Amino acid sequence: MAKQDVPQGTLALMVLRTLDVLGPLHGYGIGRRIEEISRNSIALNHGTLYPVLRKLELEGVIRGEWASSENNQRAKYYSLTAAGKKELVRETREWERTANLVQAFLQLSEDTV
């Protein structure tokens, strides 16, 4: 399957969820995990990921801090804020609602024979 771009809003949700599950992580780590989970079907590069990270940081849903990584290298670690947790809950619910709605319609057209 060819790699596809992901819309910004969805990427933000993925970032939040990743941080929620895995705890504080640097940008590279977040990108790796997202690629893994999507089974490498998403094209992520600097230009897509980091703008989203900074945007979320500006909005106050994640917090970035410089720290030393495993191999003693400096990296910026992001973590979820309290507001971020609330935002995650809200957006998850939104997504599920949208998905259910679309699903209902899709099922409708199949059932109509």
Added chain:
Amino acid sequence: MKVLRSLLTRLAGSFGIHARPDATDEDIRSELESHIRLETAEYVRRGLPPEEARRRALVSAGSMTYAAESVRQQYQYVWLEQGVADVRYALRGLRRSPTFAVTAILVMALGIGASTAIFSVTDAVLLRPLPIPNPGDFAYLGWRWAKGDDISALTAFQYEFVREHGRAFDAVASYSAEEAAIGDESPAVVRGLRVTSGFFSTIGFTPRLGRAFDAAELASGAPVIILGDAVWRGRFGEDPRILGRRVALDGVPRTVVGVMPPAFRFPPAAENDAYLVPLVVRANPTDEGHNTEAIARWRHGTSGEARDAEIGALTRTFREAYPDLAAPTEAFKVFTHRDVHAASVKRTIWLLFGAVSLLLLIACANTATLMLVRSSARQREMAVRTAIGAGPGRILRQLLTEGVVLSAIATAAGVAIGFAALRSLLAVAPNMLPAGMRPELDLRTLAYVGVIAATTAIVFGLATGLPSFRRRLSAIGSPRNATAGGTRIREALIFIETSAAVVLVAGATLLAASFSRLMSVDAGFDVDGIVTMKLGRLPSNYDALRRDQMVDRLLERIRAIPGVESAALAPNLPLERGRNFSVDTRERPELGIGAAEIRFVSTSYFATLGIRLVAGRDFDVNDVEGREPVAIVNQTLARRFWGDSSAIGRTIQIGHFKDRWANPASAHQTRIIGVAADVHEIGLDRPARPTVLLHRAQARDRVPVFLIRARSTSPASLRRIVADQDSRLVPTIEPLSSTVNRSVAAPRFRALLLGSFAASALLLAAIGIYGVISSLVQMRTRELGIRLALGASRGSLAFSVARRCLTSVSAGAATGLLIYWGAHRLLTSMLYDTSTADPALLTLAIAILALVAAVAGWIPARRATRIDPVVALRTD
């Protein structure tokens, strides 16, 4: 909420203000590099050699520059940041070409400033609605005589009639403006109104404190008073218990019954808002004095036709009831506020507004030309930017921004200039504008300025943007290949400028000629060496007898001053309004005059003013009250009644007209003892009116003015004499020439202002022509050099350069003349002894323009003749 947090940071970021540490380039770069490092480490862990690992990491990361840029964009709004960058660039560009910037801004600022000032005046006098509730329902009621637009007030009798029979009015009232001293100790002179019942309903304001006058007080003229808000605050300290207090008005105590709200305005007498007292109007069918001001408020919703019908019905009813009092051609008439107060200045103001708009047009065209010239010299810069990667939209937007920036700066400067211009206008000609119509820089004016600013921004933006449409990348190599397409636009602009300039110059020439002819009119009296003195308001303890005695004593003492040749008294100064009365003769009553000028003068009046007595004698001490009534008439009146035969010894009837005496109590024959030469009593531009001069001794009423003929006399000695009589008096002393100058203030003002507009227009047009031809020569240097080398004469070169411009100017001049012709009738009422189509003056105007254009075009065209072909061919 989260959006709000980022909003401020991003706004500030767009302006280059980065407060967050993580918004710096360093932070962004560090993070991206740490990502690369981590990924490299990962690849190394998987077994790749370090260089290969790093290469893979870099590849998968993508463009770092692009990434850094994308991240940076999170901290700003891109469109805003670009806009700010554009503005900064535009400002830098202006700083780099200071001559262009200063010229363009100055030219536009002057145009905008002048327009703003004149618009403010136009709005105040002609456009702004009255500051009263439902101004469209407010009206003046007057009486129209047979001839022309002369508006006359009503007689008291007519006023009462309208009150009784007017059906479509909600209220009818009368008022008179006056001045009085208010207060018990150290009274201050203020201006107020006497008002009748119905006043408050007519004007739409009622007292905020207390109440309006009641019917009984109005019927009897009771000693009550309503204070204006400013007086209550200023003089009485906002006393909350002011109602019921007694306040003295000219020494007479009155009870305060109310205070008007601060918003109270009475446009007909705008400065008379200090107090209100009752006015009693007594009607008398034989009293012919049209001295009752009548105002009314139509019932809301009355249509125009209904209003006309009502007035027609009123006139008909009146005429049927009292046929003696209304000739078939006379009628009631309704006037608007502007009819009454602004009629004389209306035309002048529209003239000025039109002229200043033309000037603004020229200024705009000129600046647009300058910008076009400048922008076509920047083709190279544009080509370079395109090559680097700027899209056409981005370049266009930046050019438009330059236009907007210039327009914004010019507008700001223009408003400041307009403000100053307005102040100086009001200082120079304070009496030109009707009272209560003070122009100010209010919201309406600012809205007008805003429209002008927006329009100029668009025009300038286009002026800079258009040439860039024709940019070619090849312009990088040879900027001289810059397109000549902009030339057509520039020629069009010259055409516009010239047309507008011609209209202005033609108008200014005519007004100037008219004014100079007016000034050379022989007034009929001497102007030099005569001083006038007015005593002003007398203190309240002067009754008629005391007043007359004091005046006589003063006259004696003034005549005794060494150096004073003669001195006299008159009711008003020449060229100021006086009284009029009806006059006829017993033998030929059909020649009677409804309104002849009447003057009550002292002895030596004619000698003092240098008016020749054509026949008979002057008044002397024997012509006092009790003796036979005598009069001196002027030539116009004598000729009208008796043609060429002598008027001496004949009699006239003053106050008698159409078989009726205005005041039967003083019906008598007056014998003529002298005939005086005609004088332009009511205006230098008006012919002499029939005038009757009577001796003061026979009828005095108010304080006269003093006329003093002296070789040299100091105002100080006059003041001393007055102070000796009564130290409270403060006389106004000025030479008679000031009065004469004041009487021609309006035509002088018009000529001056329009003259300066025309001069500015010529200057701007000259600059425009100079600029266009100059740039043409520069652009075509190489071509001209070639032609020169091939044998063309220098003269033909100069001509070829100037040819297109010449066509534009000629076409512009012709169009300007046509436009002037279309509008020339507007000037008719403002010209004295000058026709609006005077061929000599119009030719002069065209000649002036042609001269200016020729000089402006010749100087740069001459450069074409000086081209050295060798140098030109090497030019690149």
